[in-house]
Amino acid sequence: QAADAPPRSIAPGPVARTFGIIALVVATLYFLMPVYWLVVASTKSNADLVSTFGFWFANWNLGANYDKLLAWTHGLFWHWVGNSVLYSTAAGVIGTLFAVMAGYAIAKFAFPGKRIAVAVIMAGLLLPVALLTIPLYVEFHALGLTNTVWAIIIPSAVSPFGVFLGMVYAESSVPTELLEAARIDGAGEIRIFFTIV
8 A cells, every 4th residue: 555545444344244233133132032032931831831932922821820939939939039139249249349459459569479379360260160169168168157148159259260350451451650640649549449440
């Protein structure tokens, strides 16, 4: 290309854009169709599940289905749903907070053992979670935490991959100059973390 020629646009053409939209629509349908099927199936009787079209409604049995479900679970179904929401929300919030804090500390601070910490995190990425089941049970049993909420939340909140993502984020998206400017202006580390990082 000549030096005086205008730069070529790297924007996708109409054909590429069309294929991109088609791919996104297919992916969206792929992920949403099972959820739609669950909603439709929850309104059907057992006979209708096998005798009618799976992706459309038949006789409306939603109320009767929930009555049977609550009777079968002795009224504990909504308690179980509440537990699931509590565990996933608490583990998600705590895990995200700790992962970003740890990743930020590793990316932006110098401390003894930093290389070892990074090596342990990378090794943690290679370990299958199932391998930790028995050691975690033994540890929680020794601490008296078995059969408690914490035995579910704590292991779910710890994620080497989350720390790795936090580290990559802090290294690539949080300018060190901005942190130094905040420190010069008198901001403490907690304020810097929660308002800038």
